[in-house]
Amino acid sequence: MKKLLISFWVVCLTLPAFTDTIKIKSTRYDEKYRPQFHFSPATQWTNDPNGLVYFEGEYHLFYQYYPDSIVWGPMHWGHAISKDLVHWEHLPIALYPDSLGWIFSGSAVVDKNNTSGFGSMENPPMVAIYSYHNEVLRKGGRKDFQTQGIAYSLDKGRTWIKYNGNPVLKNPGFVNFRDPKVSWHKPSQRWVMVLAVGDHVSLYSSHDLKSWEFESDFGKNAGAHNGTWECPDLFPLTDMEGNERWILLASIIPGGPNGGTATQYFVGDFDGSIYTSQDSLIRWLDFGRDNYAGVTYNNIPEEDGRRIFIGWMSNWDYANQVPTTVWRNAMTLPRTLGLVKRGNSNYLKSSPIKELKTIENDGQSIMLNDQVKLIDSLCHIHLQFEDVEKGFMLKISNKVDEKVLIQFIDGEFKFDRTNSGLSAFNKGFAGIHSAPFQGDPRNIVVDIYVDLSSVEVFINNGEVVFTELVFPSKPYQYFEVTQGKNQISTAKIYQMKTIW
Numbered sequence: 001m002k003k004l005l006i007s008f009w010v011v012c013l014t015l016p017a018f019t020d021t022i023k024i025k026s027t028r029y030d031e032k033y034r035p036q037f038h039f040s041p042a043t044q045w046t047n048d049p050n051g052l053v054y055f056e057g058e059y060h061l062f063y064q065y066y067p068d069s070i071v072w073g074p075m076h077w078g079h080a081i082s083k084d085l086v087h088w089e090h091l092p093i094a095l096y097p098d099s100l101g102w103i104f105s106g107s108a109v110v111d112k113n114n115t116s117g118f119g120s121m122e123n124p125p126m127v128a129i130y131s132y133h134n135e136v137l138r139k140g141g142r143k144d145f146q147t148q149g150i151a152y153s154l155d156k157g158r159t160w161i162k163y164n165g166n167p168v169l170k171n172p173g174f175v176n177f178r179d180p181k182v183s184w185h186k187p188s189q190r191w192v193m194v195l196a197v198g199d200h201v202s203l204y205s206s207h208d209l210k211s212w213e214f215e216s217d218f219g220k221n222a223g224a225h226n227g228t229w230e231c232p233d234l235f236p237l238t239d240m241e242g243n244e245r246w247i248l249l250a251s252i253i254p255g256g257p258n259g260g261t262a263t264q265y266f267v268g269d270f271d272g273s274i275y276t277s278q279d280s281l282i283r284w285l286d287f288g289r290d291n292y293a294g295v296t297y298n299n300i301p302e303e304d305g306r307r308i309f310i311g312w313m314s315n316w317d318y319a320n321q322v323p324t325t326v327w328r329n330a331m332t333l334p335r336t337l338g339l340v341k342r343g344n345s346n347y348l349k350s351s352p353i354k355e356l357k358t359i360e361n362d363g364q365s366i367m368l369n370d371q372v373k374l375i376d377s378l379c380h381i382h383l384q385f386e387d388v389e390k391g392f393m394l395k396i397s398n399k400v401d402e403k404v405l406i407q408f409i410d411g412e413f414k415f416d417r418t419n420s421g422l423s424a425f426n427k428g429f430a431g432i433h434s435a436p437f438q439g440d441p442r443n444i445v446v447d448i449y450v451d452l453s454s455v456e457v458f459i460n461n462g463e464v465v466f467t468e469l470v471f472p473s474k475p476y477q478y479f480e481v482t483q484g485k486n487q488i489s490t491a492k493i494y495q496m497k498t499i500w
Contacts, residue, residue, distance in 0.1 A: 106130030226255030392484025
């Protein structure tokens with residue numbers, strides 16, 4: 001192993017400059033804190049990603065959207081498309097509230113066999129499955145104010161027609177009955193829905209997307225139960241030994257490992273009717289405070305084979321309060337999900353999609369001396385540590401010493417945003433967040449993606465992840481290794497381009 005005798009600062013060029021001017025340019029967004037390589041709506045409020053589906057060369061991203069304010073309100077489905085999951089084109093609102101209620105979260109499928117009858121074999125429909133939230137019924141004291149509806153599109157998602165038989169799944173009396181994720185289950189040749197029901201999920205099946213039958217419940221005695229379950233997802237992954245495992249995601253509000261909202265997951269088996277977890281352990285997809293309600297894409301081509309995930313980059317503890325003005329909230333980087341085995345158990349890992357390389361430069365290696373390196377304030381930092389017995393500490397900061405610290409000590413990772421910048425908008429925003437490490441400390445790889453209001457940390461290709469919002473008064477400009485320099489075998493920094 002080479003010893004790196006280094007003591008360096010990496011200076012980031014502040015591009016784009018922060019400004020208090022409220023203005024949207026046609027080619028890029030330049031408001032203060034506007035993400036430059038993450039999806040955000042042009043204006044107003046957003047939360048959960050919805051209807052993630054690939055169809056004829058386009059990745060569709062629908063999302064919870066309120067077009068009249070930067071705080072949460074009556075929900076619509078906003079809509080954007082992408083050819084590469086990196087650059088996005090905004091499309092008109094897809095679904096508006098109606099007499100049955102607001103349009104809450106859900107999913108979308110391509111009905112290739114036209115089981116619904118909405119299209120044809122030559123022009124299969126895209127079908128959205130979503131929750132109705134009837135606020136009038138809720139205020140009136142009814143429990144059944146959430147039901148499930150569907151809509152279809154015959155023009156690649158540009159226009160939508162709501163089914164005149166809505167709701168397709170009525171509420172049997174649960175206060176929380178929402179967020180349907182639907183997919184085609186090939187072995188049983190039918191559609192399967194996983195639905196959040198209070199403190200667990202329920203599974204339903206259908207042959208035509210219109211009539212649904214209850215199959216089973218899961219989760220009443222498994223996982224975290226300090227809050228309400230939301231935004232479930234169910235999908236197969238192949239483990240390291242070539243076996244098919246079924247992953248169940250379930251976000252929870254509140255009850256996350258570091259406070260507020262977070263997403264838990266289970267690894268197990270699914271026979272088309274019943275889901276069985278491999279154990280009763282509580283597992284977290286992300287230990288940062290700002291990855292919630294994430295789901296995965298349907299209909300990814302078989303030749304691609306990836307399971308691609310996008311989450312909402314915020315936390316309900318402060319989502320309505322973060323210091324942005326034109327828009328509020330954004331999505332995480334898209335991530336590829338996979339399984340890694342530690343001991344006798346499988347764990348979920350998530351790593352940034354390969355397409356992000358298209359907006360990176362060739363990178364600059366940190367030399368074995370004290371040279372100062374200039375890079376853009378939008379950057380990807382890649383480090384490889386060897387034999388880190390005593391741990392390490394990384395620091396990302398600006399000229400006024402606002403900073404985040406990333407630490408590995410005593411077998412645990414920590415992300416410290418206590419002094420990251422603006423935090424007075426919420427008393428719980430500043431803090432130190434921690435995550436256990438199941439891997440080998442003799443070889444730790446760290447990838448850090450820094451945007452204007454977020455830092456995402458991926459350890460060992462996503463075995464441990466922190467997704468964190470930050471609001472520095474000035475852009476972060478410096479990167480420093482304050483502990484563990486001698487254990488670095490590789491250090492490289494890539495400039496990231498804006499996607500707007």
